[in-house]
Amino acid sequence: MRQEIRQLSNEIIDEFFNNVRLPHEIESLGVYDAKEIIQEFLENNEFGLAIDHLEYFIKECNLKLNPSQLSRMDLISEKFK
Numbered sequence: 001m002r003q004e005i006r007q008l009s010n011e012i013i014d015e016f017f018n019n020v021r022l023p024h025e026i027e028s029l030g031v032y033d034a035k036e037i038i039q040e041f042l043e044n045n046e047f048g049l050a051i052d053h054l055e056y057f058i059k060e061c062n063l064k065l066n067p068s069q070l071s072r073m074d075l076i077s078e079k080f081k
Contacts (some may be wrong), residue, residue: 002047005050006038008076009057011069012065016057020081028058028060030056031061034057
């Protein structure tokens with residue numbers, strides 16, 4: 001589970017920062033250091049909080065996930081319902 005969340009979050013976050021300059025209005029710590037926050041949750045086995053923060057990042061940055069990312073996100077999220 002840890003590896004699945006890490007891979008998906010790194011992919012989404014890296015894609016965002018590689019393609020978009022961070023607008024000043026969303027230069028919040030929760031967005032700017034999302035990778036570190038998610039990694040810390042994963043290291044402490046807080047998988048649900050890691051998913052929650054990834055969802056926050058996606059919403060805050062108004063991201064549209066590709067079909068593969070959506071599918072993987074759904075599969076991971078289902079494990080926590």
